[in-house]
Amino acid sequence: MKHRIILGLGLVLGACAVSLGIAAEATLPPELTARAWEQMTFDGKRANRYRACATDCIEVDTDASVSLIGRAVTADLGEMPVLTWEWKISQPVVATDLTVKGQDDRALAVYVTFPYDPDTATFSESLLRPLVELARGTDAPARTLSYVWSGYGTPGAVVASPYFGDVNVMIVARTADAPVGQWLRETVDVAADHERVFGRRPQRAAHVLIGADSDDTGTANRGFVRGITFQAR
Numbered sequence: 001m002k003h004r005i006i007l008g009l010g011l012v013l014g015a016c017a018v019s020l021g022i023a024a025e026a027t028l029p030p031e032l033t034a035r036a037w038e039q040m041t042f043d044g045k046r047a048n049r050y051r052a053c054a055t056d057c058i059e060v061d062t063d064a065s066v067s068l069i070g071r072a073v074t075a076d077l078g079e080m081p082v083l084t085w086e087w088k089i090s091q092p093v094v095a096t097d098l099t100v101k102g103q104d105d106r107a108l109a110v111y112v113t114f115p116y117d118p119d120t121a122t123f124s125e126s127l128l129r130p131l132v133e134l135a136r137g138t139d140a141p142a143r144t145l146s147y148v149w150s151g152y153g154t155p156g157a158v159v160a161s162p163y164f165g166d167v168n169v170m171i172v173a174r175t176a177d178a179p180v181g182q183w184l185r186e187t188v189d190v191a192a193d194h195e196r197v198f199g200r201r202p203q204r205a206a207h208v209l210i211g212a213d214s215d216d217t218g219t220a221n222r223g224f225v226r227g228i229t230f231q232a233r
Contacts, residue, residue: 027039027041027047028050028069029050029051029052031052032050032051032052032058032069035071036071036072037050037058037069037070037071038069038070038071039067039068039069040067040068040069040070040209041067042066042067045065045066045067045215046063046064046065046066046215047065047066047067048060048061048062048063048065048066048067048211048212049061050069050210053224053226054226056226056227056228057224057225057226057227058210058224058225058226059222059223059224060108060210060211060212060222060223060224060225061220061221061222062107062212062213062214062220062221062222062223063214063219063220064214064215064217064218064219064220065212065214065215066211066212066213066214066215067211068111068209068210068211069209069210069211070111070113070207070208070209070210071207071208071209072206072207073205073206073207073208073230074204075204075205075230076203076204077190077191077194077201077202077203077204077205077230078191078203078204079232080230080231080232081189081190081191081192081230081232081233082187082188082189082190082230082231082232082233083110083112083186083187083188083190083208083228083229083230083231084185084186084187084188084227084228084229084231085110085185085186085225085226085227085228085229086183086184086185086186086225086226086227087108087110087149087183087184087186087223087224087225087226088180088181088182088183088184088223088224089107089108089149089180089181089221089222089223089224090180090181090221090222090223091107091180091219091220091221091222092176092180093106093107093149093150093151093175093176093221094151094176094217094219095151095152095176096150096151096152096216096217097152098148098150098152098153098159098162098170098172099152099159099160099162100162101162101163102216103216104161104162104213104216105150105151105213105214105215105216105217105219106148106149106150106211106212106213107149107150107151107212107214107221107223108148108149108210108211108212108223108225109146109147109148109149109150109170109210109211109212109213110146110147110173110186110208110209110210110225110228111144111145111146111147111207111208111209111210111211112144112145112146112190112205112207112208112209113141113142113143113144113205113206113207113208113209114141114142114143114144114145114194114202114204114205114206115139115141115142115202115203115204115206116129116132116140116141116142117142117200117202120198120199120200121142122166122167124166124167125142125143125166125167129142141206141207142167143167143168143169143194143198144167144168144169145169145170145171145190145193145194145197146168146169146170146171147170147171147173147186147188148170148171148172148173148174149173149174149175149178149223150172150174150175151175151176152172152175153172153175154172154175155172155173155174155175156171156172157171157172158170158171158172158196158197159171159172169197169198171188171193171197173186173188183224183226189233190202190205190230205230208228210225210228
């Protein structure tokens, strides 16, 4: 069942079902799987390495690689619409272009997925929905917001994914101007961002994911993410 959850997320995040590989649970340290983190990998791509660096901290090593880890959440965005976390990277980010396939690397990213809403679904969402539900079930998530640290754009910029832009939208959180090697705190209003991007205020979040992508540039970096928490305004 866990693998079906990640397969559903892979379809949501824009990966073709035929190119999605599922990493065995043993590829994640037991301290992460014990906290319900699952890994999503892609066929033909080297996976990142994830480790626990403290009680609520995850280390991400990326080296010409790409993968994500995620877990389900039960966040009522009417009560707790704000997401906070801290992160840092060890090396400066390189120039990328989030709008172009094959050039959209990012040093770190935090993703939030949302339940499917048939009343506001786009044509592509409706078209893909049977595949998602076949893989994951009727409660599979739909749209995704990702907060990225990359060498593209300016903080706050909204960037449609070059794969499935109408359901997976990136918001630039940090760029090459951000300091390296020190913890930086992020506070984002997920409900307001969803309304700004998709035109409707969501009721709840479905999953939180962490990822890094360096396979296009062939670069290496080490990042850390800690304290991911939903809270009231």
